[in-house]
Amino acid sequence: MASFLSAIEPYLPQHEGLLPKWLLFVSTVSVLNSVQAYLTLTYTARVYSEDPSLNGSNKKSDEPPHRASGHPTSTATPLSSRLFGTWTVIQSIVRMYAxxxxxNPQIYQLAFLTYAVAFAHFVSEWFVFGTVKWGAPLAGPVIISTSSLVWMWLQWGYYVQ
Structure with a gap:
């Protein structure tokens, strides 16, 4: 394990503090999430698990044929999953640069804004559009975006001079 860590250390961000390493970690996980969004609809359908047009009913006869297997009330489609994957990888690139x-104040601000956009997206899908419900699939993105926003807000003066 020690040799693995010493082998990858030169490739890790060289700034002090944990925030740069956190940004790299979240970015790496997000790239993997993007790959799975291209390969399968299953995980995207878990997040976007509610179809507001069903108004709480589970009428399977009205379901379009593209519904994700195992998620009969999801509005996720293969196209929306790939779009979500593309959006996520773009945010990952910005966070990785950060x-x-x-x-760099501009890159820091852009990374901060990626978390603000993610937070706004997931909260609006939850409260405004009703396509997600609270649970583990939604909790992850909301907790990560919220904690990253607060952390970056508090650490601005430490990293950006």
């Missing part, structure tokens, strides 16, 4: 260039 991990390595965290003292």
């Amino acid at each position: 991990a390595y260039y965290i003292s």
Whole structure:
């Protein structure tokens, strides 16, 4: 394990503090999430698990044929899953740049805004559009975006001079 860590250490962000490493970690996980969004609809359908047009009913006869298997009330489609994957990988790229260039105010601000957009998206899908419900699939993105926003807000003066 020690040799693995020493082997990857030169590739990790060299700034002090944990925030750059957090940004890199979230970015890496998000890239993997993007890959799965292209390969399968299953996980995207878990997040977007509610169809507001069904108004609480579970009428399977009215379901379009593209519904995700195992998620009969999901509005997720293969196209929406791939779009979500594309959106996620773009945000991942910005966050990865921020991990390595965290003292650059413009890059820091862009990374901060990626979390603000993610937070706004998931909360609006929950409260406004009703396509998601509270649970583990939604809790992850909301907790990560919220905690990252607060952390970055509090650490602005430490990283950006």
